């Protein structure tokens with residue numbers, strides 16, 4: 001899903017007056033730090049320029065990942081959250097994405113960095129037509145502070161910044177604050193996927209039901225359970241990231257944990273479908289395990305549905 005046009009405009013305004021080269025340099029340094037210098041528990045984003053660079057260079061992708069994941073939460077029967085808390089909100093991607101799906105009456109963004117908070121607040125302020133209730137931004141440290149309870153709790157691209165001990169404490173805090181649905185998103189890296197597998201087990205031990213991506217209460221059996229979305233690049237985005245490609249692919253791992261048990265959760269498409277003449281093969285994850293299923297024209301509706309299925313979708317053969 002593309003960012004709302006009001007957000008795109010606000011990002012343009014935010015970077016007005018800053019030199020294109022400064023944004024480009026900050027975005028490059030930030031990306032280098034995230035790839036090479038991730039020191040658990042330490043701040044990687046320092047100062048106003050970094051925060052603007054983060055918003056310009058990373059928000060399209062984190063918004064894309066979050067809207068993909070929140071669409072899976074939106075599909076849960078009767079899930080209509082009124083309150084949301086986003087932890088480690090950064091510049092606010094999650095609240096923009098969530099507000100595309102849900103009519104939220106109270107949205108709280110919790111963030112430790114004053115510069116990220118300032119940028120996030122600037123983006124959400126005076127967007128009253130977009131948000132049912134204006135998001136409230138608060139100074140917050142996930143290690144030190146308690147999280148207020150909400151129907152929907154999100155933490156995206158955050159837990160991987162904490163050290164091991166803090167990560168597990170933070171996970172329990174996030175779950176304790178969750179009244180209905182907890183959404184975790186992490187960059188697709190093998191280490192983060194290992195963590196997601198641990199979070200899955202810990203959450204289940206603490207009474208959670210896992211509805212996505214692997215829709216069951218067992219371990220995730222997928223060797224490399226990750227998903228992706230394609231994000232259009234604006235002119236500003238291309239300047240910040242360099243290169244001319246009109247899009248980029250964002251890969252991520254995620255988890256949706258719920259307080260309520262859903263009776264029927266459809267299997268999930270784990271990889272890009274293999275489409276050949278007259279047939280399509282899907283790798284599907286269901287409570288019974290992972291299966292490869294091939295559908296051909298003689299399967300009628302199931303074949304037609306399989307032809308339309310995309311990596312990460314739930315698959316209901318009769319839909």
Ligand SMILES: C[S@@+](CC[C@H](N)C(=O)[O-])C[C@H]1O[C@@H](n2cnc3c(N)ncnc32)[C@H](O)[C@@H]1O
Nearest residue numbers: 062088089090093112113116141142143156157
């Ligand atoms: C990579 S950014 C992700 C921002 C946003 N959630 C997104 O998806 O775009 C990580 C954010 O987590 C914040 N953060 C890291 N450790 C934190 C902590 N202990 N308490 C609160 N925020 C924290 C950082 O300041 C940063 O804004």
Ligand SMILES: [Zn+2]
Nearest residue numbers: 214220222225
């Ligand atoms: Zn999985």
